Amino acid sequence: MSAKPKADGDEIIELTPTVEIAFHRGTAGGDDPTFDFALGGAPEGGGHVELVAGAARTIGTETTSLLHSRLRTVSFVMLVIFSMTLVWSIVNEAAFDTGALRLITGVNIARIALLGGILGVLWSRPHFSNRFLRGLEYALFGGLIVSWMAVRYQSILSNARDGVMVDLVLEAQLQMFALFVYMILHGLFIPHRWTGTARVVGTMALAPVVTLAALKLVHPELVERIAPITSERTLSTDLLIVAVGVFLATYGAAMFDRMRAQVHEAKKFGQYQLVRKIGAGGMGEVHLAEHALLKRPCALKLIRTDAAGDPTALARFEREVQTTARLTHPNTIEIFDYGHTDDGTFYYVMEFLPGMSSAELVEQHGPLPPGRVVYLLRQACSALAEAHAEGLIHRDLKPANVYISERGGLCDFVKILDFGLVKLTHEPDAAQLTADMTVSGTPLYMSPEQATGERGLDPRSDLYALGAIAYTWLTGRPPFEGSTPVQVMIAHARDPVTPPSTHRPEVPQDLEQVILRCLAKAPADRFADASEMEQALASCAVAADWDHRQAALWWHEVMLGQPAPADA
Structure with a gap:
């Protein structure tokens, strides 16, 4: 569901899954990679999800x-x-x-x-x-x-x-x-x-x-x-046939009716009724759901049954819920609820987002205009500024986890998703959920210090990932490619970045400088924090080229296939 990297004349593998690579084992890929999915928006097979009227069925x-x-x-x-x-x-x-x-x-x-x-x-x-x-x-x-x-x-x-x-x-x-x-x-x-x-x-x-x-x-x-x-014998036989038929039909109907009711109840999680599956990832599935009383559409994420027996997986699931729920920025996915069923199935409920991931946006519509890249990046920076201030480092930023939606009449509204690999820098006593000498993240968008397994990650690691995302938005390809995850990670740590203008000459120089600064090998050479990066983006000459009006025009004409409203 996310963009596949391409090399000139070469066929290379898809590298967007989140992987954990254990260097002490010498493996080149994770034993159990988790695949991208967009919370509350990306259906299986790609494309955007439109909210269907009617929602949950009784x-x-x-x-x-x-x-x-x-x-x-x-x-x-x-x-x-x-x-x-x-x-x-x-x-x-x-x-x-x-x-x-x-x-x-x-x-x-x-x-x-x-x-x-x-x-x-x-x-x-x-x-x-x-x-x-x-x-x-x-x-x-x-x-x-x-x-x-x-x-x-x-x-x-x-x-x-x-x-x-x-x-x-x-x-x-x-x-x-x-x-x-x-x-x-x-x-x-x-x-x-x-x-x-x-x-x-x-x-x-x-x-x-x-x-x-x-x-x-x-x-x-x-x-x-x-x-x-x-005769009495024949009539009694006929009576037996119809009696058995009536009994079996009635008993079978009662049994199947009870089973249907049980299946219907099994689709309920607390006050939430499942409507349909809209995505799947390494830890579980995402379903469109509806609150029984509020009739509010939402996205409900279920942890996989096989992962439910893994204490580390459950701890990550719970940490993702708790850390995301602490964030109140409008550009961060909103968490509504969390719980588990009697059979031990864990779930949490978040807002439903009509739209698509930025990975799908680039895959389906090609590289983005520089002004639009600035418009989206500034929103992502604002969301990260709050997370970083709370001591949270995302560690898995990638196009699939930057969702492009419509909220409150505003189009191109960014939502940061999936805090499953979050690192808590303000809580030194927090449980360690990754083993020593392991690397967690997505190779295509991993900072050099993350790729080499350094433990002292800080918010500037997320800024590197954001620069890699911006590079992909502008050029349609990630900053580094390779045939294996290890090759990509080595490139992040060792190789110089090819400027985006090499692939797309119309990229403005000031925007290119912002991206290249994000992609600096040493954290000290990057922006000090997300707010500083946002200010640098605001100073770019193309910052005024895209706003909510241009976004509304694009959504009406491209996403909805309708003429733009007169006041857009």
Whole structure:
């Protein structure tokens, strides 16, 4: 989801994952790298997420959606079955030349027409009301049962008139099996409370009784001939079939209804209901969620199940929450809540950000104009100034963790994300979450002192990363590239930086000097702090080239594909 570095004529690996490299083991890459993701905005596969109206679904709306899907499935399956049955009846109609077979042909045509019509309606729109879908459900199964009764009536009548008792009994048993299948089909596929399923399949169970009663009423002369299927033994067998069918269908419906309710509840984390997954990272997943009472969209981050058993991973997760929650700057992601479920799943909730990471911005739209780079950098500097004042060093700044969003009507609004590798400089007694002789961070944006494993990192390490990010925004490529993480880290520590203007001649000299100062090898040669860097950016000649008006124009025209508002 982040930009891939490219080398002229060479194919090199993606280096944006955050890795931990243990020098004492001599490895060139982390055993378990974590991959970039954008909190509350980047869907799997890239692109920006737009907030969908409707947000979290209740168990009722989930049932309606499931009913819609299941009706389509059942209708399609039955349509295929009856189409094959129609072909069979047409092929055999001439050979058998019986009224029952001709009726089966006609009934199957009617069934196919009914099912085709229901399918057409179900596919015509993505959403229907529950009441309308229930009406289609009753029409579907009502049509199946009425056609079943017609075939059973005609089959009994034809065999009784012809005196074919073997066929009479055999076909009657096969028809009871078909009725049993209809019951099970309804109970297992159509979402209902057990009472609703009991009503439907209980009505189906009356079909054999109604059919026999109608036959005896209309054709009393055939009562003696149909004695084999009205005997006590046969009737008790039929009763057993429908009783088992009613029980299994009703019990199955109750069981699946309870399971659906449990799954729905499992999607809740405290007062938050999951809506859909919008991203994944090394420590867990990010979901669009909604507060049950406030109906506020938010992003909910879950720690991976396998990471939940790792004390270090849990400590980092908790530190990320606690440190980020201490920050109040508007350009830092806002934390709403934190907790864990009864099964030990840890989560925290943050604001949902429509937009995209700056990595995706460059990947999808190319290098940014210098004025826009200054506009974004100044916001990032302001956020870092507060974090650094609180004794927090991010240690994992990269384009994927600088999010470009829209907040309060302001476009190109920067949000700093993911404080999972934060270092607490004001708390000497804080737990150490990285082992000695290890390096944490992202190689493409790692300061020289971070790359060489120095322990005394200070805020100027973040300023180096911010300079590397600005370099990428301006040129579309990071300041150093290589085929392995180690090569990139060595380049950060040893090699001189190629000026951005080499790749993009229109880069202003004053902005280039700011970036090159950030990328100085020695921390003492960089800006003293983020505020000083912000002031240097404000003094650049292109600082006035991009503001909220230009940002609004770009967002309306490029992101939304709409004409810019007249007052923009």
